[in-house]
Amino acid sequence: MIDPVFLDSPLYRCEALEPGLGCAVSIKLETANPVRSFKGRGTEVVASALAGEGRDAVVCASAGNLGQALAWSGRRRGLDVTVVASRAAPAAKLDRIRALDARLELVDGDFDMAREHAAAIARRDGVRLVQDSLDIETCEGAATIGLELVENAPPFDAVLIALGGGALATGIGHVVKALAPGVEVICVQPAGAPAMTRSWRGRRVVTTGTTDTIADGVAARRPIPAVLDDLLLVADDAVLVEEASIVAGMRMLFERAGLVVEPSAALGVAALLEDRDRFAGRHVVTIVCGGNADVDAYRRWIGSPS
Incomplete structure (x- = not known):
């Protein structure tokens, strides 16, 4: 995978x-x-499974690296990827997420605030929420x-x-x-x-x-x-x-x-x-x-x- x-x-x-x-x-x-x-190893497993199930969208919260990895893995498999991150996250990581064609939503506060917002998007849109370390x-x-x-x-x-x-x-x-x-x-x-x-x-x-x-x-x-x-x-x-x-x-x-x-x-x-x-x-x-x-x-x- x-x-x-x-x-x-x-x-x-x-x-x-x-x-x-x-x-x-x-x-x-x-x-x-x-x-x-290292995050690409995990997002490859996630994206492979989603593509195999016929799913077309996924959302995650990220401090930067998971978002890049999910964007990369999702783009290869035709998934619509949304990444939620803090406005305070390193600009280089945010720029890279955008460059990989993911939709980037920024929130005030830290990673834990981003995690809450990503969960809200998943509930609203009925899409898969990828939760790093829990999934x-x-x-x-x-x-x-x-x-x-x-x-x-x-x-x-x-x-x-x-x-x-x-x-x-x-x-x-x-x-x-x-x-x-x-x-x-x-x-x-x-x-x-x-x-x-x-x-x-x-x-x-x-x-x-x-x-x-x-x-x-x-x-x-x-x-x-x-x-x-x-x-x-x-x-x-x-x-x-x-x-x-x-x-x-x-x-x-x-x-x-x-x-x-x-x-x-x-x-x-x-x-x-x-x-x-x-x-x-x-x-x-x-x-x-x-x-x-x-x-x-x-x-x-x-x-x-x-």
Whole structure:
């Protein structure tokens, strides 16, 4: 169901990062595809199923990457795609959604407000609402990353996964725990958007009033209960990282690995930077999950090469 362009993404040992991190680091690069994020894996499953059912329209809320991916997958299959996003979402992501011929509706507020508006459109128009992380197809798409890790990576001790809504973490986590149970599944979230991590730690849904992070792709305030239940089954740990560490991780990936990534994709490296002792001497895989960075913002974050 998934176009091969999204599958078998590069996976390699990135020795250039290792002196600064104190451990062996492999990268799973989910930016080398037409939408520059892992989301295309899940939207391919969604769009394939909808086309097979004869459905012709779909709507989603997105911080940017899901909307691009659904627009790409839907356009290939003749689906009418509507994406709801916050006006504050990165302009580069919004422009890309428009370029992929989706109908874009902007709302005031954040992603959770966009989610409410998308649900209202689905009810009004009687079309399929794609809910990232809640809809199993989005998790199944992410799970194919886990299959590729287990099948192709040399033995590794831990995998660091960006945590937002939870599709990436639960999808990869279920596969890893089933096929490589000795591997530690560690979720990483910004301290400025801690809702899911606090929920995992408290084993109950914890919402936050606001978010304050440059990692827009994982900045949700209201965890989905069913997704939390799933996460509790597969995550060994959930950690929070500071904004300065996220920026340092982006800079390290650029300067030492030649990778331009969005903030969410640097969360794994940020976790390594903040807790070198924990990972010393271990082989860690980190998922570089997206590369849709706003150019002007990226320049501000990275600054002049050191």
